[in-house]
Amino acid sequence: MTNNFQLDLNNIPKHVAVIMDGNGRWAEKHGKNRLEGHAQGAKAARLAVETAHKLGIKYITLYAFSMENWQRPESEVNGLMSLLTSSIAHQFKDLIENNVRLLTIGDNSYLPENVRKEISNVVNASSSNTGLTVIIALSYSGRHEILSGVKKLLTKFQDQKFDINSLSEEDFSNCLYTAGIPDPELLIRTSGEYRISNFLLWQISYSELYFTNKFWPDFSEEDFRYAIYDYQHRQRRFGKTSNQIDECK
Ligand code: FPP
DSSP states (O other), X not given: OOSOXXXXXXXXXXXXXXXXXXXXXXXXXXXXXXHHHHHHHHHHHHHHHHHHHHHTOSEEEEEEEEGGGGGSOHHHHHHHXXXXXXXXXXXXXXXXXXXXXXXXXXXXXXXXXXXXXXXXXXXXXXXXXXXXXXXEEEEEOHHHHHHHHHHHHHHHHHHHOOOGGGOOHHHHHTTSTTTTSOOOSEEEEOTTOOXXXXXXXXXXXXXXXXXXXXXXXXXXXHHHHHHHHHHHTSOOOTXXXXXXXXXXX
16 A cells, blocks of 8 residues: 555545455454454444544445344354444444434344344434434345335335336335435455455445455554545546546546
């Protein structure tokens, strides 16, 4: 990574999505247990939120727990659930003071009752905040989200018999967990894995992808800024040619 880079503050992405990967390998590398890796990961998540806030990013989506993660050993799942609730509860005051809104996306029905309650307290208390929106993907699966969007549309169709041919991409987006939230311009994944892992499948159709070998607990403010710097040097063509993009400038 170059040490000397200048961010263009007029070209900050509105929405950044993050696959926070590598907590387990970070722990292994430091001779610690996996839950200690996740605890460091929670610190890195807080730092990423602070950096997003400083840079004026409007939305940050953090992939904290996938539907597939329910298959991990029970002790790790329980540890992650209590880490998530305690992290969110601890940061309640700071979130409110900094005008941050908290949302979650995912299938809440799988979450233990106490986790659901704790999170919905913070979501409700922060619902009128107008600064950064932090979206935690929890018990989340992109395919599950798309399927539940299809089910919503079919139910609506049964009730209203609207013209199927009039359905737009926007109508479908409005049936997803992320209704009303702009698609991420940038998706970051740490830990040297080059996969999407069932994350925001519909929403990232034109996102710029940024991969780094760093494990999530090591992902610093500088790393986050560099990912944005890298994004700022991409040409986003949305299917057009470079010449067409240059002509519009
Ligand atoms: C992936 O690392 C990380 C997770 C499954 C959990 C992410 C959770 C946190 C960062 C903690 C809490 C977050 C918030 C928002 C408070 P891994 O376990 O898959 O790592 P590995 O691939 O190296 O085993």
